[in-house]
Amino acid sequence: MMQQKCQGFVVHHTRLSASRYIVHVFTEEEGQRALILRTSKKVTMVYLTPLCRVACELSGKQHQNLHQIREIRLLDHNFDVAGNYLGLSLMHHWGWLIHQSQPEGQEDARVTRLLIHLMDFLARRQKAGKLLPGMMPHLNAYLETWLLVFAGVFSRDPQSLQWLLQDLAENHGIRPAPWLPGDTDYTTQLFELKIEPFLDYALQWGALTRLHRALGDIWEHFLAKPIKTRANLVHQFNERRLL
Incomplete structure (x- = not known):
């Protein structure tokens, strides 16, 4: 023993x-x-x-x-999910994404740092009384994108997300969300900024529905794992007119 x-x-x-x-x-x-x-x-x-x-x-x-x-x-557990159904759903979803995308026994300190970064941010905002439901989709896009980078699906080059979507459309018969000129600027900011200034930028950007759909297509195709929890989460966001 x-x-x-x-x-x-x-x-x-x-x-x-x-x-x-x-x-x-x-x-x-x-x-x-x-x-x-x-x-x-x-x-x-x-x-x-x-x-x-x-x-x-x-x-x-x-x-x-x-x-x-x-x-x-x-x-x-710095983020208090009591009485916050959207927050609890988001925590379950994030845990499921990590569980599905990270092989057992394969260390990656970047995932730990990402989680500490996000949870500390949530705790500070909640303590200051500035945690708004509208932040949740942007936090989710931030975590989903970085996990895909950590899983080796695409690089930190902002154009790589666009190339992946083109590949899905041309070679795999998938019709992902259209890539518009402003999306490149958005992904550039995502890779360059830490979570606090990124969120300030993202909250002004507004049209996250396309990005969420695009990330979902990439998850399902390259990891071959449908993210049903995420679909339910996005549905909740839409019901509250957050997307």
Whole structure:
């Protein structure tokens, strides 16, 4: 038997029984790890909250694929999703995207930095009382685009997104959202700015529906994974006239 520690963001979970779950934690050192969590009065369901940051002590044989969580504690969940259905949906969606796009056991510190960056931003805005529902689609576009870059689907060249959309239309029979002249300026800003000034820019840009549709087409084709959660999320945005 061995004991080890890890910490990271909870991105997904699967129920095994009334009190046991497989919890997928994205760690900076080892990427995504699947761990077994047994819930009880002392170990509550809060540890299944999407994108909460946890520290775990593990037990199990060294060559086992699944290790048991012996102890777990919450490091932080800076963004309060209580009473915020759109926010909770977004957290679930982001966790699902990371779970689907990042191979298990393949570390990528950039994903951890991206999550810390976004969650810190959400916490600061919420604390200042300036977190608006209209920010959510822009945050989502920011995270989706960077995850596609990290997954190697396209580069940081703003034109690469346009080239991918042209390839989908010409060689794969997919009709993605049209690429308009202003879109290149938008993607240039996305790759150059950090999240705070990027959001200020994006909130003035307005027509994010095309970009969301384009990113969805790319996810489904190149990762071969339909993002149904995202479709529901975009539907919620549209219902509230945010897109």
